[in-house]
Amino acid sequence: MFWKKSPAAVLASLLVIHLLAHTDRNMLLGFSPQIIRDLALSHTQYGFLAGAVWVLSFGVMAMFMGTLADRLSRPRIIAAGVLIWSACTLASGHAQSFEQMVVARFFVASGEAALVPAAVALLAELFSGKRRGTAMGLFFMGIPLGVGCSFLLAGSFGATLGWRSTFHALGVIGIAIALPLALLKENRSVLAPQERGAPFLEQALAVLRTAGSSRALGFTIVGFVLVHLVFASFSFTQLWLVDERGMNAARIATRIGALQLVFGTLGAVAGGAVGDRVARRLRGGHASFMALLVLVCAPLILSYRFVPVGSPVFYVGMCAGFFLPMAVYGSALSAITGMTPARMRSTVTGFTMLLINVFALAIGTVVIGMLADHLKRAGSTAPLTVVLFLSDVLAISSALWFALAARASGRQRAPATENVQPVRS
The missing domain is CATH 1.20.1250.20 (MFS general substrate transporter like domains)
Incomplete structure (x- = not known):
């Protein structure tokens, strides 16, 4: 190969x-x-x-x-x-x-x-x-x-x-x-049965047992899912800025697109590279780095909901919201794959994507909309501001789960990190 x-x-x-x-x-x-x-x-x-x-x-x-x-x-x-x-x-x-x-x-x-x-x-x-x-x-x-x-x-x-x-x-x-x-070849049939994944049902049950038996892995996955609530809030960002903060729809749409492109990309690159360097110096490795990253961004993201439109803090907070979820990707998946046996890394990743899409993106988005409608009917003058702030708080609570993962893992290296298959031709 x-x-x-x-x-x-x-x-x-x-x-x-x-x-x-x-x-x-x-x-x-x-x-x-x-x-x-x-x-x-x-x-x-x-x-x-x-x-x-x-x-x-x-x-x-x-x-x-x-x-x-x-x-x-x-x-x-x-x-x-x-x-x-x-x-x-x-x-x-x-x-x-x-x-x-x-x-x-x-x-x-x-x-x-x-x-x-x-x-x-x-x-x-x-x-x-x-x-x-x-x-x-x-x-x-x-x-x-x-x-x-x-x-x-x-x-x-x-x-x-x-x-x-x-x-x-x-x-x-x-x-x-x-x-x-x-046309690229990868002959995994030559691997021993214990080095390859099992059929779907057996493999899915094995993944659930692995996530349930490893507290560090389970806590990391929960934190990774929660931080994606920032994306659920993003679905309402333009509506919030226009309806409750009085901004021009066309102008803010262009600005949001440009800032998301720049700071989302920066988050993905910097988060992964800095995470690799810092994690080696922290007890708890990547989990500790992610907890610190969330705590650093938290005040900026929360204050962004209430400071005057156009102020430096407003745009810094908006950019922090674009930066944070992408910045945890490298460290989160490095930690998750490092704690997972090689034979089930793809399945664990797929399981994590399932949880993110169902709970953070689908249910999270629907609940935000429902709560905003409820507050509006109750007479609130800024329903989206309240609900999006609460959603941000819940996303920032991911720091607690990352901290728990760091405590559970300490500086110990999981055996799975050494379970890398040799290249076979």
């Missing part, structure tokens, strides 16, 4: 694929006015497309695809995922109704669910513990870059080509990437 001899090239390739995945994923948001108009969608239908369809598919399939990646060739699992989501992105450009778009987007999400579990396990194998957080952070840089690219494409080439042609082009690009990727 010659390609494993160039970890940096593997990382660069996975970053490009991750960027493509999040560009395809967020293109629906970038073209939302045109798609709603052309398909005659209601806001409820659009919300279902952007939220429930994605979570139901991606959340469940991430764990299933993770079990496959622990048993079979990871490059080919990724290639199959890229092929599925790209073909369905292409199909999205042909959709003529809400029902057709639901089917297409459901399978786009199913295909994309194959990438993260397989890629995280692959990077955990190719990079040592001292560099793993940096590698993970660089890989997850694909999230803010993909979000930014989707809106830039929609506003530039998309304005000329239209949303259908843009979806077609992205689908063709993805298919072109998937075909050579499928």
Whole structure:
């Protein structure tokens, strides 16, 4: 397997694929006015497309695809995922109704669910513990870059080509990437049975037992899920700034997009690299670093909800909210894979993605909206300010869980960190 001899090239390739995945994923948001108009969608239908369809598919399939990646060739699992989501992105450009778009987007999400579990396990194998957080952070840089690219494409080439042609082009690009990727060989059948993942149900039960028996691993996963409530709040940020802080919708949308692109990317890169350096000096390693990171950002994020619009603290707090969730990715997944046996790293990653999508992104977003509506009916003049502040507090409580994980792990290295398989040809 010659390609494993160039970890940096593997990382660069996975970053490009991750960027493509999040560009395809967020293109629906970038073209939302045109798609709603052309398909005659209601806001409820659009919300279902952007939220429930994605979570139901991606959340469940991430764990299933993770079990496959622990048993079979990871490059080919990724290639199959890229092929599925790209073909369905292409199909999205042909959709003529809400029902057709639901089917297409459901399978786009199913295909994309194959990438993260397989890629995280692959990077955990190719990079040592001292560099793993940096590698993970660089890989997850694909999230803010993909979000930014989707809106830039929609506003530039998309304005000329239209949303259908843009979806077609992205689908063709993805298919072109998937075909050579499928040729990469990784023969995991030669591994001993105890070194490979088990069938789905057996593997899923083993993961639940592992997460339940390791307090450090369980606490880390809980903290990682909670910090994603910042993303749930982000869904209401523009509405909050316009309705309750009196900002101009078009101007703040552009500003939010630019700041998220810059500080989300900075968070992914700096969080992973700094985490690798600092974690070696802290008792509790990456978990202690994440707890400190959350506590440093907390005052900025909380004060941002109440300081005057346009003040330096306002924008610093907004940028801290974009920075924090991306900054914990490298350390969180480095810690999680380090505490997980190599034979189930993809499945544990998929399980974590399932929890994030269901509890933080889906349920979290719905609860924020419901509470805001309740406070509005009760006569509150700033319902979103109150609810988003409470959501921020809950996200910041992740520091407690990271601290508990640090206490449980101390400076001990889990045996799983040494359980790296040799490269076989």
